Amino acid sequence: MPADALLALEPRKTPVQARSAVTVQSISEATIQVLLSQGAERLTTTRVAERAGVSVGTLYQYYPNKRSLLFAVLENHLNKVAARVEAVCESARHKPLAGMIQEMAEAFVDAKMERADISVALYRISTGLGGPLLVKQVGQRLRRAVEAMLGTATDAKSPPDKFAVEIMLSAMGGAMRSLLEAGSNPSPATVRKAREQLVLLCQSYMAAATAKRV
Amino acid sequence: MPADALLALEPRKTPVQARSAVTVQSISEATIQVLLSQGAERLTTTRVAERAGVSVGTLYQYYPNKRSLLFAVLENHLNKVAARVEAVCESARHKPLAGMIQEMAEAFVDAKMERADISVALYRISTGLGGPLLVKQVGQRLRRAVEAMLGTATDAKSPPDKFAVEIMLSAMGGAMRSLLEAGSNPSPATVRKAREQLVLLCQSYMAAATAKRV
Amino acid sequence: MPADALLALEPRKTPVQARSAVTVQSISEATIQVLLSQGAERLTTTRVAERAGVSVGTLYQYYPNKRSLLFAVLENHLNKVAARVEAVCESARHKPLAGMIQEMAEAFVDAKMERADISVALYRISTGLGGPLLVKQVGQRLRRAVEAMLGTATDAKSPPDKFAVEIMLSAMGGAMRSLLEAGSNPSPATVRKAREQLVLLCQSYMAAATAKRV
Amino acid sequence: MPADALLALEPRKTPVQARSAVTVQSISEATIQVLLSQGAERLTTTRVAERAGVSVGTLYQYYPNKRSLLFAVLENHLNKVAARVEAVCESARHKPLAGMIQEMAEAFVDAKMERADISVALYRISTGLGGPLLVKQVGQRLRRAVEAMLGTATDAKSPPDKFAVEIMLSAMGGAMRSLLEAGSNPSPATVRKAREQLVLLCQSYMAAATAKRV
């Protein structure tokens, strides 16, 4: 993996004037709008700029290329989801294992579902160099938050297993992706059931994985 | 999603002559080669034809457009994986639940890992119109095979739950995807551990999901 | 100087069908037409293709980028001039020094003047990586031809000096460039005088440089 | 060539304040820096301003457009070279022809070599509207200086020939250009030899051209 792979994805400059902050924000939002309304294939920098009400040139003053724009939007979304789960992990410490897991899993499902459309749209662009890497990084961050939480479980038999936590998180992610990509707009009933089942999946797996460690 | 979305993706003609079959096969293989060596972005019909040793015109005699080509390759891969898991599900009937699940999960992991490179390459193109739909279809097929197997479990407390099986399969798929996309070539040790953990994940979840039904 | 600097300037493919040879030729000619009619700044690949009566895509099938196109045209012109001077050098062997020089210098002036417009146009593009290198190469080639000729002079006092020959050639080139760039279309009288003076310049310098060697 | 071709190239305002002079100077230097480090193709007004430590807007307060900036830099360089040669022509009066020529030619070579990098950089921009014209003007100025000098030669057989002087100067210029563009940084030995040979070239040519006039 080239060391400078992510270099070209860095935003180009930090706005110093007030008005440009607005511009950057509007470009970011326009990207999602276009992604949702036209699809990933029809997302062009020109269209994004148009939607944002600025010229292409302006877009390129803040993002060195198209990929960096998509990358920034993806990063932003993943960070939001991660932050939310981390917050829950923080507040769910010092409880029994099952309760912790439940809160964490539900937070994950809710975060993804809240902006289901964005989630689906971003699956389309999470491919390609940089995407998986970013997903991995955020995954690690989430794992650490979960591990820290699990370490405070009032009924833990043994410290949590790093690999197992990763498996659990990616399994949840995969199930959610499958659900979201299957058809647009799952019914509330489906969502409720999914949440319930994912909680069960995580709880039973964590219980089994922890027990095994004895 | 329009009803005829998949119509345009069907291969143009069924090869009746031996020569045609060879050509189609070489194009299909070339697609994967190019995908692996150049990436999805640099996969062009011209390059595929070149690699296959035919002209672009010939390629278009067998596939109406680029998407149908990618679709066919993806379909082929998914079918192979599915067929393998189905076969295991068939032969693992009339055993205790845990054993069944173990065989099924291991078959899944092994099928994906056997051509890890292809799996990774195809993740790149599995997004976009047609991809998720195909994944969903093959998922249903797999689910039925698993359900049929589970129904013969010698120690089943209750009939299996449709939604739960789907969750289990997509969770496994997500975990594998995460593993494969994380870094190229996971070590044998990692693979072994992943297999073991995924077996545990599926077993514990199925046990919990089945018990709950009582 | 990067070793692969000239790699990207190589024409992309050799035409195998008869019609494409025509295409390549017409693109090459169109380049000069545009250069003459619009100037170097307004020379765009689109305009060249238009003038050639083909599409841009066709242009790019034969030249990997704009620079390679300009490079090829420049190369072609320089080769023509060089070939002409070489031919004269060949046929002027075994004569007295002054006569040799006269024939050579006159051939040079005539070759440049014959297509004065092209010469001027090409000065505009002979700049940039690749241009000076090419000029240098052709210069070396010319120098060798001149050296070989001088070696057969019936009244040579000593073998010719490599560096001096280079100086002479580049001096002639510089004088011609100055003349051509000064104003468009020098009068026949001016050309006659320039030819005469350049002959004198070369003769006197060669005489002096040869004598010095004793 | 339109009569007002050079009108737009005049610097916009004459710096009257000390601060302005510093700014103009830094912009001028930055232009050469960028030209040397990035090449003519990558020379943009923004980059120049950046390097100069000012904003683009400021740059445009002193130069109406990009061309005028380049023009000014080129003009400045040519004027320096010309002034130096003129000075030598002034001080070398009333000597024998050969001595005069030697001093003049050596001054020319030294002036060019002193900032060889700048010379090379400026070749890149000396093409295009305004460039050749400027070169021609400075050439005339030099020619007059040389003519004036030659008229005082203690051993002159006849008054110097206008056209011949022009030929001599442009020949020297061409030889120097060839030398500088051939490879970066000619060795001191090469420079010494070049100086020597150019002196010889000019001496022998002037001697021949003068003699012929008798």
Add this chain to the structure above:
DNA sequence: CATGAATGAGGTTTCATTCAT
């Protein structure tokens, strides 16, 4: 005066697809 965000025409290049040979 200086700043630098914004502009947008226009440049280069790619690539899915067609069709005469």
Add this chain to the structure above:
DNA sequence: TATGAATGAAACCTCATTCAT
């Protein structure tokens, strides 16, 4: 049937220049 030259719409991106702050 196979070929591959030709197409041309459309993508990405640059940069000289302006003008509100």
